[in-house]
Amino acid sequence: MSFAPATPLTQLAADLDAGRTTSRALVEAALDRIAAEGNHGGHAFVSVDAERARGEADAQDALRRAGVKLSPLAGVPVSIKDLFDVAGERTRAGSRVFDGVAPATQDAEAVARLRRAGAVPLGRTNMSEFAFSGLGVNPWYGTPRSPWRDGASGEARVAGGSSSGAAMSVAFGMAAAGLGSDTGGSLRIPAAFCGLTGFKPTARRVPTAGAFPLSTTLDSIGAIAPGVACCAMVDRVLAGLPVDTPGLPGDTAAGLRLAVLTNYVTEGMDARVSEAWETALGRLARAGVQLTPLRLPLLDTLPSINRFGFSPIEAYATHRGHLPGHADRYDPRVLARIRIGETALAADYLDLIAARAAATAQAHAALDGFDGFLMPTVPIVPPAIAALEADAAHFAATNALVLRNPSTVNFLDGCAVSLPCTPRDSAPVGLSVCGLGGRDARLLRVATAIEAVLQAA
Structure with a gap:
């Protein structure tokens, strides 16, 4: 078979x-x-x-x-x-x-x-x-x-x-x-x-x-x-853990307490993502999930905190020995992002580490009483390949947009599951169920319960 x-x-x-x-x-x-x-x-x-x-x-x-x-x-x-x-x-x-x-x-x-x-x-x-x-x-x-x-x-x-x-x-x-x-x-x-x-x-x-x-x-x-x-x-x-059974015990959705982020990650949603997002939240609410709208001001500070970002700085450290002789062999779109790290000072990197620690502490204080928090995985449906390949400026803007939401979880040292929340034959949209760092097993149980609600619709 x-x-x-x-x-x-x-x-x-x-x-x-x-x-x-x-x-x-x-x-x-x-x-x-x-x-x-x-x-x-x-x-x-x-x-x-x-x-x-x-x-x-x-x-x-x-x-x-x-x-x-x-x-x-x-x-x-x-x-x-x-x-x-x-x-x-x-x-x-x-x-x-x-x-x-x-x-x-x-x-x-x-x-x-x-x-x-x-x-x-x-x-x-x-x-x-x-x-x-x-x-x-x-x-x-x-x-x-x-x-x-x-x-x-x-x-x-x-x-x-x-x-x-x-x-x-x-x-x-x-x-x-x-x-x-x-x-x-x-x-x-x-x-x-x-x-x-x-x-x-x-x-x-x-x-x-x-x-x-x-x-x-x-x-x-x-x-x-x-x-x-x-x-x-x-x-x-x-993770090197035993896998005794193929199944995963999940919580029931009723009674779960989830924060729904309302700023930064909800900006710029296209019509299909917005409709799917609202529909999914409605299904969860009807299933007994306690949804609490939550504004996290720290999210609005992330663009200024990440004016360099860990990825460009650390990627430049990895690639700096290859760039003098092989720069012409890099994808120019990737090379441009690596080069951002070239101008960062040690002080900028230390500031970034400190800012991340402070932001993570703020996130823990705001989210610690919840079973998880929700956001749209990406604010747009998949863009066309041809337009991205043809226009570097369009590529850069679209790339920044699709990375915006999920990268917040990485920056805050969390864990997350993206679940499909639209029918298989329609435009694909993801709903992210997120948790604080180290709470992976709990997050997976919560995501299992939410998945059951979304699939039952």
Whole structure:
């Protein structure tokens, strides 16, 4: 038996356990879909290692026949974002700058943990160069697309970034889940743009060893998958926690106390996002969720606090040795953002660290009594690829807009889940359920309850 795009991991695990399918059959179905899209799955992948995937699938099937199941992920095909080391492969991070780099000698820790759990990596997924964009446009490997096309124009729309290929791989059934990273929304934006679920854990929850950095302060590692239980299953593997059962116990929605942010993150919503946002809030209220509108003045100060930002400063530190001889090999849109960090002083960086600590303390004081807080993941529906590729100014403005909301969670050292809140055949819109740092397990239970309400509508 094959699997449909966006099949829950719990269902795949049950089918494997019952003998209704095999790991090899799941891998072959994924490879067939990659081939059907052409160009490495319609630019979803930068490389696919079909033979290695088949071999690992066969090994998992043999273990299962012998009565050994490593975890609920055992035998499940997954995709790996191009910034993670995979033994024997080059880590290019969506760029051409590192074409000549030596292959990695070992897997990144996140990849190694997935393998130990029995997951089967299919290949490396496309991404914004060096993870430095929320749109997923890539001039070297092509631009992955959302499964949604506006019926009025039929134009291809971005999958979102930076984990663009990860989202497209799951949305098109080319993988059951996608391993990605999130520095300012790179899991949640593509999840929102592709009608999927994305979980950004607290940054320190999953080891980043072997993952090419964007911001060593803000980088976090998680998954894009069909639902909250799927993201939670992958998260427990990545965090080194036991995964005893494929399910996720959730709270009931009635009685949950959620803050609804009313400033900064709600500005500039287009009509479709605004309608979906209000509709989702109405459904939650009718389900007994206690929604409290909350204005957080600290959010309005974020643009001035981040006049440099951690990502440009820390990315410049990473890339400064490559820029003198290879600047012409960078995507100019990415290079411009890296160059922002070149002019920052040590004093600016220390000021930024202090401002973040103060803002995080204010957020804790304002939000500590709530079970979580809500915001639109992105204030717009997926924009057209062609216009972004053709106009640098339009790209820069749109990129800033899509990063605005999710990046607040990273800056405040929190965790968040983006849930789809529109029907699968309509323009995709994400609703973010957010929590304070370190409260990941609680957040996932809350998100499970909210997901049930949104899906029941």
